[in-house]
């Protein structure tokens with residue numbers, strides 16, 4: 484007969500609730516959204532069922548819904564009118580993201596606007612920086628990233644989130660923001676961003692697949708963990724306010740190690756491919772979408788994430804409120 488019975492604490496839901504170690508909350512969630520030009524546009528992204536490209540009028544309604552669900556913030560991506568070699572619309576004063584920020588800030592209270600700072604959605608070649616000699620040029624790109632972040636901050640962004648993986652971009656952005664007195668604009672750095680195949684559906688959504696080569700010369704090798712800690716450390720030294728690990732699910736060990744090595748809030752990005760796999764299996768009736776989603780989000784939190792960026796955010800918020808039948 485066992486003399487110790489861990490099952491005793493699992494005998495009822497009330498007891499399980501009392502000893503539960505991790506509680507996912509709507510406060511942990513951030514919802515990524517895609518802004519596009521036009522009006523009345525609400526175009527479903529075929530590789531990401533339930534996610535849309537939204538023109539600004541539709542995006543403002545979406546932002547209200549997100550706020551009403553109690554989700555603290557959105558992560559904003561933009562689809563430009565035209566793309567060029569140096570991604571001009573990324574830092575244009577009237578670019579899609581800049582317009583979207585002002586419209587949301589004018590209409591929706593109490594919703595944090597976090598902006599993705601990168602060039603890849605805006606460049607004709609689809610890379611995250613300036614190309615010369617067939618390579619992404621780190622130092623020349625910094626200037627454009629700093630300019631992009633400043634334009635977002637001026638339009639009213641609360642947090643800028645550089646996702647390009649150029650070296651020293653957090654420092655470049657922080658000093659540009661401070662130079663223009665934008666001291667209160669925070670930086671959420673995509674610190675440990677891996678060169679991942681899980682971004683596939685996003686690249687369709689944002690039409691930003693690289694036109695030649697891949698991103699392995701700037702995003703991290705999925706095999707490396709110590710290097711992630713180095714990247715996080717550098718971003719902290721350069722002035723990051725929040726550090727991020729991306730993707731989340733294949734990198735739960737990295738989230739935990741980052742958490743144990745910093746006092747800053749740790750964000751984890753539950754990326755497009757992770758979302759689409761759940762959706763595809765659920766649409767086929769192969770898994771229970773709600774239970775799988777909540778298990779995934781809880782595991783990301785258990786690994787150490789304080790903030791979870793996820794396309795499941797609206798569904799999860801409803802499930803947490805119990806307004807959606809199981």
Ligand code: PBG
Pocket residue numbers: 599601603611646647681682683684685686698753754755756
């Ligand atoms: C831009 C960017 C990407 C994602 C977020 N910002 C794509 C990439 O790096 O290729 C991926 C998000 C997702 O897959 O959900 N650099």
